[in-house]
Amino acid sequence: xxxxxxxxxxxxxxxxxxxxxxxxxxxxxxxxxxxxxxxxxxxxxxxxxxxxxxxxxxxxxxxxxxxxxxxxxxxxxxxxxxxxxxxxxxxxxxxxxxxxxxxxxxxxxxxxxxxxxxxxxxxxxxxxxxxxxxxxxxxxxxxxxxxxxxxxxxxxxxxxxxxxxxxxxxxxxxxxxxxxxxxxxxxxxxxxxxxxxxxxxxxxxxxxxxxxxxxxxxxxxxxxxxxxxxxxxxxxxxxxxxxxxxxxxxxxxxxxxxxxxxxxxxxxxxxxxxxxxxxxxxxxxxxxxxxxxxxxxxxxxxxxx
Numbered sequence: 547x548x549x550x551x552x553x554x555x556x557x558x559x560x561x562x563x564x565x566x567x568x569x570x571x572x573x574x575x576x577x578x579x580x581x582x583x584x585x586x587x588x589x590x591x592x593x594x595x596x597x598x599x600x601x602x603x604x605x606x607x608x609x610x611x612x613x614x615x616x617x618x619x620x621x622x623x624x625x626x627x628x629x630x631x632x633x634x635x636x637x638x639x640x641x642x643x644x645x646x647x648x649x650x651x652x653x654x655x656x657x658x659x660x661x662x663x664x665x666x667x668x669x670x671x672x673x674x675x676x677x678x679x680x681x682x683x684x685x686x687x688x689x690x691x692x693x694x695x696x697x698x699x700x701x702x703x704x705x706x707x708x709x710x711x712x713x714x715x716x717x718x719x720x721x722x723x724x725x726x727x728x729x730x731x732x733x734x735x736x737x738x739x740x741x742x743x744x745x746x747x748x749x750x751x752x753x754x755x756x757x758x759x760x761x762x763x764x765x766x767x768x769x770x771x772x773x774x775x776x777x778x779x780x781x782x783x784x785x786x787x788x789x790x791x792x793x794x795x796x797x798x799x800x801x802x803x804x805x806x807x808x809x810x811x812x813x814x815x816x817x818x819x820x821x822x823x824x825x826x827x828x829x830x831x832x833x834x835x836x837x838x839x840x841x842x843x844x845x846x847x848x849x850x851x
Contacts (some may be wrong), residue, residue, distance in 0.1 A: 547571050547572065547612045547613065547766075548571075548572045548573075548574070548610055548611045548612050548613075549566055549571045549572065549573050549574075549611065549612065549613045549614070549615060549766070550573075550574050550575075550576055550608065550611040550613075550614045550615070551563045551566070551573060551574075551575050551576070551614075551615045551617055552575075552576045552577070552602050552605075552614065552615070552616045552617055552618040552644060553576070553577055553602075553616070553617035553618030553619060554573075554574075554575025554576060554577055554586075554590070554595075554597070554615075554617065555575055555577035555579060555582035555583065555586045555587050555590060555597055556577065556581065556582055556583055556586060556617060556618070557583050557586065557714075557716075557718050557719045557755065558617050558658065558711070558714055558755055558758060558759075559575065559577070559586070559615075559617035559618070560575070560583060560585075560586030560587075560589060560590055560718060561586075561716065561718070561755045561756060561758070561759045562615055562617060562758070562759045562762050563575050563590065563595055564589060564590070564593060564595070564759070565756065565759035565760065565762070565763055566615075566759070566762070566763055566766070567593060567595055569763055569767075571766075573595050574595070574596045574597075574598060574611075575590060575595055575596065575597045575598065576597075576598045576600050576602065576605055576618070577597060577598075577599065577600075577618070578599065578600060578601045578602075579597075579599060581620070583718045583719065585717060585718035586718050589718070601640075602616070602618045602636075602640040602641075602643055602644050603635070603636065603639055603640045603643050604643070605643070605647075606647055608647045608648065608651055608653060609651065611653060612653065612654075613653065613654050613655075613656070613766055614644065614648050614653055614654075614655045614656070615655075615656045615658070615762055616641060616644045616645075616655060616656065616657045616658060617658045618636075618640060618644075619636065619637045619640070619658070619687075619688070620632065620633050620636050620637055620684070620687075621660075621684065622684070623662065623682045623684045623685075623809070623811045623812055624809050624810070624811065624812075625684075626682050626683040626684035626687070626811065627682055627683060627810050627811045630683035633683045633684055633687045634683065634686075634687050634690070636687075637684070637687035637688060637690075637691060638687045638690040638691055638694065641657065641690075641691035641694055641695065642691075642694045645657075645691075645694055645695045645698045645704060645706070646698065646702075648704060648706075649698045649701075649702035649703070649704040650702070652703070652705075654705045654706065654769075654771040655695065655704065655705070655706040655707075655771075656706065656707055656709065656762055656765055656766070656771075657691060657692065657695055657706060657707070657708045657709065658709055658711055658758075658762075659688045659689075659691060659692050659708045659709060659710045659711065659775065660684070660685065660688040660710060660711055661710050661711065661712045661713075661751070661777070661779065661816050661818065662680060662681070662682060662684055662685030662688055662813070663678045663680055663685050663686075663688055663689040663692065663710060664676065664677075664678055664679070664680075664685075664710075664813070664816070665678070665679040665680050665681040665685060665813055666679070666681060666813045666814055666815070667813075667815065667816070670749070670783065670815050670817045671751075671781060671783075671817040671818055671819040671820075672777070672816070672817065672818065672819060673777070673819035673821070673822070674710070674774070674775050674776065674777055674819075674822055681811050681812070681813050682810075682811030682812070683811075684811070685811075691708075692708045692775060695708065696773065699773045704773075705771035705773065706771055706773060707765055707770060707771055707772065707773070707774060707775070707776060708774075708775040708776070709758075709761065709762070709765075709775075709776050709778045710775055710776065710777050710778060710818075711753070711758060711778050711779075712750070712751040712752070712753055712777070712778065712779030712780075712816060712817075712818050713725060713726075713750045713751060713752045713753065713779075713816070714752075714753055714754075714755050714758055715727040715728060715752055715753075715754060715755065715837065715838075715841065716754050716755030716756060716837070716841060717755075717841060717844045718755075726750070726786065726789065727752065727789065727793065727838060727841070728841070729741075730789065730790060730793045731793060731797070731838075731841065731842065733801065734793060734794060734797050734799050734801055735797070735799075737799075737801060738801065739801055739802040739803065739804045740790050740793075740801055740802070740803045740804065741804050741806055742786055742787065742790065742803060742804070742805050742806065743805075743806050743807065743808050743809045743812070744786070744805070744806075744807075744808035744809075744812075744814075745787075745805065746785060746786045746787030746790070746803075746805065747785050747786075747787065748785070748786055748808075748812075748813075748814045748815060749783035749784060749785050749786075749814075749815045749816065749817060750783065750784060750786065750789075750816050750817075751779035751780055751781065751782060751783055751784075751816055751817045751818045752780065752784060752789075752834050752837070753778065753779050753780050753831055754831065754832055754837040754840070757831040757832065758778060761778050761823070761827065761829065764827035764828060764829070765826075765827065768826070768827060770826055770827070774822075776822055776823045776826070777818040777819060777820050777822065777823060778818070778820070778823060779817065779818030779820055780818070780820070780831045780833075780834075781817065781818055781819065781820045782817070782833075782834070783815065783816075783817035784834060787803075789834075790803055792834070792835065792838065793838060796835065796838050796839055796842065797842065
């Protein structure tokens, strides 16, 4: 089975590509490489996965593929507040193009969406049936992608699923847009203070990138393209201040914690209700302490970015 992973040289995309390749799928990657993960590019090359250099907003050569995993996106909340038009163009219009090309060819599509579509949830944990009210252009751009694909399903019969990813962490994140766990580890290793935006009591649901890749493979192997949305998290919330203490304990090093003003567009609490996901696939994500330890063990092999 031939699978195309858009944004496949990025952080999440290259992990998905590598995992699917390890399961015997014939994988190619589409990426314009401007924000690719250096680790991702290196690992794709080492594993012989071809990279097609192209932009999802214009790429049309989907004819050889049986399934598309759409991971290509701009992902920085703060940047989206500063430059919303670029986010709507790349994320929303890019998804519109990918979905349309898949619709024309009857190619099933897995869309990697985001928990940012919820904004500040009215309750925790948040379920797929709860209201969506994005707090940032990034979140809105991902929601628009979901809505576009839903519209294609009604009009063109597109078969797809949208996976709302919560806070994904692991090796190979772009240094400019690294998640809080990778930033904390990098700062501790270099002896720098940990910066927390807000008072540190805000919560996040952290899921390891390899667990995300396994979820994608489960949907493909079980042929689940039911045009629904699924939360992909662990269902466990962690306060950022507690995360800082956990990373220091695991690394065995202590540094100062500096509190800064909360950033515009960021939500206060984000924890997934994953009951719908567990009802469809086998899902046993690793716990946060194990995941952070695993990330630390990869530092000597894959630079923390």
